[in-house]
Amino acid sequence: MSEFLLIVFASFTVFLAENWGNILSGIGTALTVGFSWRAKNAATLAKEASQNTKTKLQGLDLLSEISRLNGRIDDMNYRLEAKDWPIISERATDLRVSIAAIIANDEAVFSKPLQERLGESVSQFRIIAGAADRFVQKADANPDIVRYKRIVADQKETIVLALQEARIKMEVQS
DSSP: OHHHHHHHHHHHHHHHHHHHHHHHHHHHHHHHHHHHHHHHHHHHHHHHHHHHHHHHHHHHHHHHHHHHHHHHHHHHHHHHHHTOHHHHHHHHHHHHHHHHHHHHHOGGGSOHHHHHHHHHHHHHHHHHHHHHHHHHHOTTOOOOHHHHHHHHHHHHHHHHHHHHHHHHHHHHHO
16 A cells, blocks of 8 residues: 555656646636636626715715705895896806706606606796896886796795605615
8 A cells, every 4th residue: 555655656746747837827827817706806896886986976966956056046035025136137047057957967866747847947947037137127127026936936846856856866875
């Protein structure tokens, strides 16, 4: 038995001496494949984490913008009371452009009915801006402030609903 072990050991030693480069190349290849697979998995996880972070930041940006618009609408009500037509025109234009940008960039966030209401808000603020521009030109005009305040109140409701839907969407994504 010991003679057999000596022959096996001698054969193995000769095999190793003749093929050690090939053996190390095989081990190196296996290690490279293993580490590459792990690196690929780590890169995939990092990409997913990056995308999740980007989505959350975009959601926070959207919430911030909708909150800003909500404050602008409150300011517009104050300006309507004061009949400050140049500022009303500027606020209405800002609201119109900002809401249109939100609709264009964040369709997936809002339900279809809310998207339609936001589209109507764009039209309503366009009407208010046009009227304000006319009242700047005609200082003696007597605009229906109650009507414009009612329009602004309706649009505020739409913005509040958009804020709620955006918050819900953010909570679902978390």
